[in-house]
Amino acid sequence: MELYDLLKKAKDNDKDAAYEIIKDFDGALKKLSKSLHHEEAETDLIIELLELIKTIDMEIFKHSTHKQIAKYIHMHLKKRTVDLFRAHKNKIKEHVEINYDLIPDETVGGIENDTATSILIQSLVKQQRDIIILEFIQGFSEKDISKILGISRQAVNRALNNLRKLYLGDGGETIGRKDDRTSLQPRYMDRTYCNSYILYSQKPREERSSPGRKGA
Structure with missing residues (x-):
């Protein structure tokens, strides 16, 4: 073709x-x-x-x-x-810098959660981050990812499970899109290096907003 x-x-x-x-x-x-x-x-x-x-x-x-x-x-x-x-x-910056002036007001309550998520993703090894980008940003299936990276589907599953364990461990919230599908979504895409993501929580916003914003 x-x-x-x-x-x-x-x-x-x-x-x-x-x-x-x-x-x-x-x-x-x-x-x-x-x-x-x-x-x-x-x-x-x-x-x-x-x-x-x-x-x-x-x-x-x-x-x-x-x-x-x-x-x-x-x-x-x-x-x-x-x-x-x-x-x-x-080198890639080792911490996430947040410019609150560029973030819509309604998202400020979840900033702490988003920052923690970015740190968790950065803690993964390079191959695991690549798998996450290919599946959740590019939309490839686990089978396709295993072919592209030349690794087994079990290795793909392990990488995704590691993220879930990291995020869900010690009382973390469920990782998922608003339509209940497990996913990472980009807050912005740094063309130099893809290194910042949001995880949407399935909990209602009022349950996870910061105390300072309740009743505002």
Whole structure:
């Protein structure tokens, strides 16, 4: 199948098409990841490729050849490799900084919960964070993730279970979307490095709001 058609299908949430694109660029991903000199660099670039698929404007490729589209993707990955190298060199911030002026008033009551969640996610090993991003941000199934990362489905399950144990341990709340599906949702996506998320609580807001906001 032509790259244009694969991109179009992948953009429409066709996971098989996305996996085919990853396989097509396997050589480039491996070569670029070597220049990053850190563990799991190839997975970082796979996530970058998936982000590109999600946001790419297909209109600009209407009259492009397979080779032209492939060159565009390769150049994008090279640019992101440089960005990732700089991010790794400078290190990721070890704490979450919150700008209250940028956060809607109704979310302030849950800030402490969100901050704790971000810290918990950062405490996971790199592969576990990648699994979480691929499943909850990119929407891949556990079977797809095991193929993309080249690990067993049991390893995927273990990573997700570790997060649940960390978060639910010692009286934590249930992890889940508002539609009761287990999920992580992005508060914002740092294009340099994906490292901040919200976990929505299933408890009513009034039960988990900070004491200072009750009766306000």
